[in-house]
Amino acid sequence: MNRLRHLALSLLVLSLAACATAPKKDLALERVRSQLEALKADQVLAGYASLALGEAERALRAAEQAVGDDMYRFHLVYMADRRIQIARAMAQREQLEQTIDALTASRNTMQVRASQLEVERARKEAEQARMLFAASAEEAERARREKEQALEQGAESARSAEMALEEAAQARRLAESRASEAELARREAELASQQVDSLKRQLENLQLRQTESGVVVTLGDVLFESGQVELRESAHASLVEVVDLLQSEPDKLIRIEGHTDSVGAAEINLSLSEQRAESVRAALVGLGVDTSRVTVIGLGEDFPIDSNDTAGGRARNRRVDVILLDDV
Amino acid sequence: MRTVFTLILALLLLSCATARPGPEAFTSAEQAIMAAERAGAEELAPTELRFAREKLGEARRGIEQGKYEIALYLVEESEINSELAIEQSRAAQSRRRVNELQRENELLREQLEAEYGESFK
Numbered sequence: 001m002n003r004l005r006h007l008a009l010s011l012l013v014l015s016l017a018a019c020a021t022a023p024k025k026d027l028a029l030e031r032v033r034s035q036l037e038a039l040k041a042d043q044v045l046a047g048y049a050s051l052a053l054g055e056a057e058r059a060l061r062a063a064e065q066a067v068g069d070d071m072y073r074f075h076l077v078y079m080a081d082r083r084i085q086i087a088r089a090m091a092q093r094e095q096l097e098q099t100i101d102a103l104t105a106s107r108n109t110m111q112v113r114a115s116q117l118e119v120e121r122a123r124k125e126a127e128q129a130r131m132l133f134a135a136s137a138e139e140a141e142r143a144r145r146e147k148e149q150a151l152e153q154g155a156e157s158a159r160s161a162e163m164a165l166e167e168a169a170q171a172r173r174l175a176e177s178r179a180s181e182a183e184l185a186r187r188e189a190e191l192a193s194q195q196v197d198s199l200k201r202q203l204e205n206l207q208l209r210q211t212e213s214g215v216v217v218t219l220g221d222v223l224f225e226s227g228q229v230e231l232r233e234s235a236h237a238s239l240v241e242v243v244d245l246l247q248s249e250p251d252k253l254i255r256i257e258g259h260t261d262s263v264g265a266a267e268i269n270l271s272l273s274e275q276r277a278e279s280v281r282a283a284l285v286g287l288g289v290d291t292s293r294v295t296v297i298g299l300g301e302d303f304p305i306d307s308n309d310t311a312g313g314r315a316r317n318r319r320v321d322v323i324l325l326d327d328v
Numbered sequence: 329m330r331t332v333f334t335l336i337l338a339l340l341l342l343s344c345a346t347a348r349p350g351p352e353a354f355t356s357a358e359q360a361i362m363a364a365e366r367a368g369a370e371e372l373a374p375t376e377l378r379f380a381r382e383k384l385g386e387a388r389r390g391i392e393q394g395k396y397e398i399a400l401y402l403v404e405e406s407e408i409n410s411e412l413a414i415e416q417s418r419a420a421q422s423r424r425r426v427n428e429l430q431r432e433n434e435l436l437r438e439q440l441e442a443e444y445g446e447s448f449k
Contacts, residue, residue, distance in 0.1 A: 071397070075401040075405065085412050086411055089415035097422055100426055103433055111436075114440050
């Protein structure tokens with residue numbers, strides 16, 4: 001009986017020893033651990049891929065605490081080593097992605113700066129054009145004055161030539177014809193300055209575009225509070241410019257179209273677009289536009305000019321178009 | 329007495345032995361290799377992809393030789409090499425993108441500076 005118990009005991013010990021090996025100093029394990037420490041202390045990569053780093057640490061701990069044969073422990077050390085390499089690769093990628101974001105941002109900054117400079121350049125060109133027209137107006141004015149002088153001289157010679165009535169009458173006729181010439185020059189000068197004004201407006205107002213039906217002025221959604229149909233107080237200032245443009249062509253008819261983005265029910269959008277277009281009509285008439293020239297239509301969300309998938313696109317789609325119709 | 333020894337022997341063997349793994353033991357590691365190939369590892373992380381394939385081959389031989397436990401370790405080691413190959417391929421792709429963007433930005437900067445005559449730093 002006693003012998004049997006001994007036997008059972010040694011059986012137990014043996015079966016335990018069969019798989020276990022006493023843990024010993026392991027050079028491979030040391031190397032893997034120092035790699036993990038190096039990754040954690042890396043100047044560039046520290047702070048990235050924390051999840052993968054956690055997994056690597058767990059794998060390393062499992063290798064350190066492993067009880068079993070050499071083969072098993074070697075396996076765990078190998079796994080820990082690979083986990084660390086994975087964490088390193090992930091950290092590198094995250095760091096690179098951040099660099100990509102920064103590079104993209106700097107590209108955008110450059111492009112924004114370039115478009116600002118482009119606008120500045122256009123403004124300078126407009127200014128030059130304005131000065132050119134002003135110069136020609138001045139020339140016309142000078143011509144007019146010269147002719148006035150001639151007229152006065154003509155009148156004087158008429159008065160002094162009392163002895164020859166025939167001659168005086170002739171001189172008067174000449175003077176009259178010169179006066180009408182001067183009037184013509186003045187009108188030409190006026191026309192030139194009007195052209196300057198309209199050119200300036202077109203360059204300043206970036207929302208202006210020419211379509212088949214006529215010149216379209218797009219009023220952005222900043223004119224309205226979200227969901228509201230009444231114009232903002234501040235909208236009137238920009239409408240004054242629009243009125244100037246409309247009044248520069250008093251014979252043309254005007255169509256006001258309301259548009260929305262595709263957010264919300266189509267019916268509500270339709271009614272919203274119509275009411276907004278109506279608000280713009282009322283404001284334009286209030287600023288002096290002849291009401292008989294104006295027709296109003298709400299078109300809802302069906303005529304986008306940009307994608308409805310981005311916030312910027314939707315903002316562009318929410319708009320009121322004022323169209324100065326070309327003659328048919 | 330003899331029966332007892334036979335029993336001991338049987339127990340000793342059993343305590344370390346593992347049953348022969350079926351082909352399903354390789355599925356996950358095989359899929360990992362394919363995923364790594366799709367991630368471009370053939371070009372971007374060839375060493376790790378080779379390790380993954382070699383380990384899987386060794387694992388198959390291990391099964392044939394009855395070394396089931398080692399074979400299962402090798403399967404795991406193959407799979408983790410595929411995982412590493414995928415991560416390294418992705419990192420390499422990001423690095424390419426960084427280089428590309430740097431080149432493009434430099435070019436754009438030069439163009440804009442020539443066009444507008446001012447610094448775009």
